[in-house]
Amino acid sequence: MKLQNGRKIANIQDIARAAGTSIATVSRVLSNADYPVSPLLKEKVLAAAKELNYTPNLLGRMLKSNNNTAIGVVVPNLQNPFFNQVLIGIESEARRRDYELVIYSSHRDPAQERQNIMGMLQKRILGLILFSEDLSSETVEYYVASGGCVALLEANFELETVIRADTDFVEAGRIAARHLIDRGHRRIAFLTSPLTKHSRRKLLEGLKTTCRDMGVPFDEQRDVIVAPSETELDSGLYEFEQGKYLAREFLERRDGHTAIAAVNDITAYGVLQELASQKIAVPEQLSLISFDNLPFSAMLSPALTTVELPSTAMGSTACHLLIDCMEDPDGAVVSRDLVFSYPCRLRVRQSVASI
Amino acid sequence: MKLQNGRKIANIQDIARAAGTSIATVSRVLSNADYPVSPLLKEKVLAAAKELNYTPNLLGRMLKSNNNTAIGVVVPNLQNPFFNQVLIGIESEARRRDYELVIYSSHRDPAQERQNIMGMLQKRILGLILFSEDLSSETVEYYVASGGCVALLEANFELETVIRADTDFVEAGRIAARHLIDRGHRRIAFLTSPLTKHSRRKLLEGLKTTCRDMGVPFDEQRDVIVAPSETELDSGLYEFEQGKYLAREFLERRDGHTAIAAVNDITAYGVLQELASQKIAVPEQLSLISFDNLPFSAMLSPALTTVELPSTAMGSTACHLLIDCMEDPDGAVVSRDLVFSYPCRLRVRQSVASI
DNA sequence: GTGAAAGCGCTAACAG
DNA sequence: CTGTTAGCGCTTTCAC
Numbered sequence: 001m002k003l004q005n006g007r008k009i010a011n012i013q014d015i016a017r018a019a020g021t022s023i024a025t026v027s028r029v030l031s032n033a034d035y036p037v038s039p040l041l042k043e044k045v046l047a048a049a050k051e052l053n054y055t056p057n058l059l060g061r062m063l064k065s066n067n068n069t070a071i072g073v074v075v076p077n078l079q080n081p082f083f084n085q086v087l088i089g090i091e092s093e094a095r096r097r098d099y100e101l102v103i104y105s106s107h108r109d110p111a112q113e114r115q116n117i118m119g120m121l122q123k124r125i126l127g128l129i130l131f132s133e134d135l136s137s138e139t140v141e142y143y144v145a146s147g148g149c150v151a152l153l154e155a156n157f158e159l160e161t162v163i164r165a166d167t168d169f170v171e172a173g174r175i176a177a178r179h180l181i182d183r184g185h186r187r188i189a190f191l192t193s194p195l196t197k198h199s200r201r202k203l204l205e206g207l208k209t210t211c212r213d214m215g216v217p218f219d220e221q222r223d224v225i226v227a228p229s230e231t232e233l234d235s236g237l238y239e240f241e242q243g244k245y246l247a248r249e250f251l252e253r254r255d256g257h258t259a260i261a262a263v264n265d266i267t268a269y270g271v272l273q274e275l276a277s278q279k280i281a282v283p284e285q286l287s288l289i290s291f292d293n294l295p296f297s298a299m300l301s302p303a304l305t306t307v308e309l310p311s312t313a314m315g316s317t318a319c320h321l322l323i324d325c326m327e328d329p330d331g332a333v334v335s336r337d338l339v340f341s342y343p344c345r346l347r348v349r350q351s352v353a354s355i
Numbered sequence: 356m357k358l359q360n361g362r363k364i365a366n367i368q369d370i371a372r373a374a375g376t377s378i379a380t381v382s383r384v385l386s387n388a389d390y391p392v393s394p395l396l397k398e399k400v401l402a403a404a405k406e407l408n409y410t411p412n413l414l415g416r417m418l419k420s421n422n423n424t425a426i427g428v429v430v431p432n433l434q435n436p437f438f439n440q441v442l443i444g445i446e447s448e449a450r451r452r453d454y455e456l457v458i459y460s461s462h463r464d465p466a467q468e469r470q471n472i473m474g475m476l477q478k479r480i481l482g483l484i485l486f487s488e489d490l491s492s493e494t495v496e497y498y499v500a501s502g503g504c505v506a507l508l509e510a511n512f513e514l515e516t517v518i519r520a521d522t523d524f525v526e527a528g529r530i531a532a533r534h535l536i537d538r539g540h541r542r543i544a545f546l547t548s549p550l551t552k553h554s555r556r557k558l559l560e561g562l563k564t565t566c567r568d569m570g571v572p573f574d575e576q577r578d579v580i581v582a583p584s585e586t587e588l589d590s591g592l593y594e595f596e597q598g599k600y601l602a603r604e605f606l607e608r609r610d611g612h613t614a615i616a617a618v619n620d621i622t623a624y625g626v627l628q629e630l631a632s633q634k635i636a637v638p639e640q641l642s643l644i645s646f647d648n649l650p651f652s653a654m655l656s657p658a659l660t661t662v663e664l665p666s667t668a669m670g671s672t673a674c675h676l677l678i679d680c681m682e683d684p685d686g687a688v689v690s691r692d693l694v695f696s697y698p699c700r701l702r703v704r705q706s707v708a709s710i
Numbered sequence: 711g712t713g714a715a716a717g718c719g720c721t722a723a724c725a726g
Numbered sequence: 727c728t729g730t731t732a733g734c735g736c737t738t739t740c741a742c
Contacts, residue, residue, distance in 0.1 A: 022729045058477040060719030063414045063734050078443045088433045122413045269654040276656035296651050299624040301631035377713045415735030418718050
């Protein structure tokens with residue numbers, strides 16, 4: 001109905017008229033269904049379409065076929081670089097398969113999340129990648145019941161008929177501890193935000209059990225320093241400030257520690273800056289390792305040794321499986337193994353010394 | 356048509372049947388048009404809708420009304436944190452106004468960009484925010500001709516009836532030069548990627564003219580160091596590597612310089628790491644300033660002094676104006692001033708010394 | 711106030 | 727092969 005050089009956008013009727021045929025034929029050639037159409041007419045239709053600058057109205061098609069080649073992505077926010085990494089993976093896969101990405105940020109607000117998912121349903125966006133470490137399953141169940149496919153990233157609730165990706169945080173913790181211990185460290189501190197999240201507790205568990213397994217003392221009272229509270233500002237800056245705070249706290253209570261494991265990269269950046277401002281050289285006087293491997297971590301001085309949590313790969317695989325499910329006519333794919341987990345990888349750089 | 360607990364998703368027919376009325380009435384209450392409906396019927400309809408878990412099908416509505424409450428965003432890529440900052444601004448405004456964000460990444464490929472925009476048109480997404488420093492206007496013109504509204508961010512081509520946001524890079528260059536000179540620097544080097552982009556040339560211009568205006572010698576042969584080529588890998592890592600390269604080059608050719616201006620923050624990170632590895636202390640032995648103010652820049656040691664290019668604000672204002680235009684029935688808004696530019700701001704941190 | 715009916719642009723039977 | 731026709735779910739005249 002919109003104007004285009006004074007004319008409305010051409011529709012198949014216009015094409016049909018111009019090509020001297022019927023809308024059915026036009027539809028058949030333009031949606032290239034494998035339906036026999038005489039070469040002559042085909043040619044004419046194509047020519048008319050080109051002539052009239054035909055732009056198919058996918059709303060019409062979608063309304064008819066009730067499917068939407070878009071997938072919705074709900075992340076807690078866009079500021080946290082980790083989610084950004086996940087998005088990069090999702091985007092590349094979506095583009096490869098010709099799906100659009102509709103992005104919502106929930107700000108960890110269940111009401112907002114619910115609204116986002118309902119919005120998707122209203123537009124018949126039937127594929128959802130949900131990053132939601134601390135929300136519940138109700139809305140998701142409704143979405144699935146309405147015919148949607150979903151991929152859950154790091155969710156803390158169980159649900160059937162759904163793709164799941166989880167990171168093995170215990171293993172991540174183990175890897176970090178092992179590296180530190182291999183390099184001769186015997187007193188390790190874990191600096192963390194409050195242990196309210198599954199992921200953080202698992203990290204701690206990995207650290208702790210590995211220390212014990214390898215004969216290194218680890219005492220939660222002495223070796224774990226927890227930041228007081230957590231305002232979910234999500235600006236990234238908050239975790240950074242928290243890292244500085246934790247470093248100060250650590251230095252006061254330091255008790256023979258030669259290495260710090262920080263709960264994530266941004267916290268480690270804060271630790272690093274605080275240490276630098278107190279003229280404590282990393283890794284010469286104190287070693288530091290953390291978890292994430294944000295791209296920026298390679299750019300620091302010293303470059304940060306960190307356990308890479310698969311983010312981009314997780315995003316791209318989740319998207320890949322999701323699209324498979326969406327395109328699967330009779331849910332056969334669902335019988336495949338839809339829970340996956342990528343290994344964490346140690347990225348050795350310069351912030352851990354051998355002692 | 357999809358199943359939901361074995362039933363299809365309810366549509367207004369179902370509601371009408373359940374409420375004992377007609378689809379017209381249902382539509383009127385459910386789309387809350389300000390159309391008189393008796394309280395009794397209204398009540399019944401609402402009850403039925405709730406009972407049947409009614410989820411309106413926006414495709415139907417959109418097909419009829421030919422408008423889509425989504426806006427498309429085309430950025431070159433998702434890896435560059437600068438675009439990410441812009442996106443954050445766009446997202447917050449879009450959410451506030453209840454618009455969905457459909458995100459495309461063009462990878463600076465005109466064909467891809469064209470395809471993205473065509474895809475939007477096909478879904479009748481009639482609002483576009485395009486970040487495109489080096490593409491041409493053809494597709495955009497077509498989009499506008501088809502009834503779309505567009506906001507151009509940092510575009511290098513002219514176009515009417517369009518919102519534009521541009522950054523005053525000359526002024527950014529001036530601000531940096533002024534700061535350096537105010538702090539006593541008299542020999543400044545500009546480290547940059549190839550001067551193929553408008554923005555970089557403008558930065559140089561601001562630097563150069565300000566030096567001359569303030570009586571500080573600036574010689575392009577001696578004071579500008581250009582990286583050899585530019586592979587648009589866009590991983591962010593490339594600019595970082597380039598920064599290291601430029602720093603090495605600088606050190607070889609250093610000729611009394613006391614300060615470096617790097618073309619952007621990521622390049623500055625590379626410079627900083629190279630300097631650190633060569634044990635050159637910043638800012639004690641050499642000062643460094645750059646352009647962007649990515650969130651990370653505050654997290655380095657030393658924290659980077661940088662000229663903030665408005666990114667988030669630009670995104671949110673662009674989105675704001677775009678939605679105004681889209682919602683404007685008769686293009687009256689277009690007469691307003693639709694070209695805007697935010698001031699760049701100096702963020703003084705620790706990488707520039709007074710000498 | 712209310713409802714019947716005509717589309718929005720497209721696809722898919724169904725008939726020729 | 728081709729065209730007619732009946733919807734997809736919704737909004738919106740236009741009569742009552």
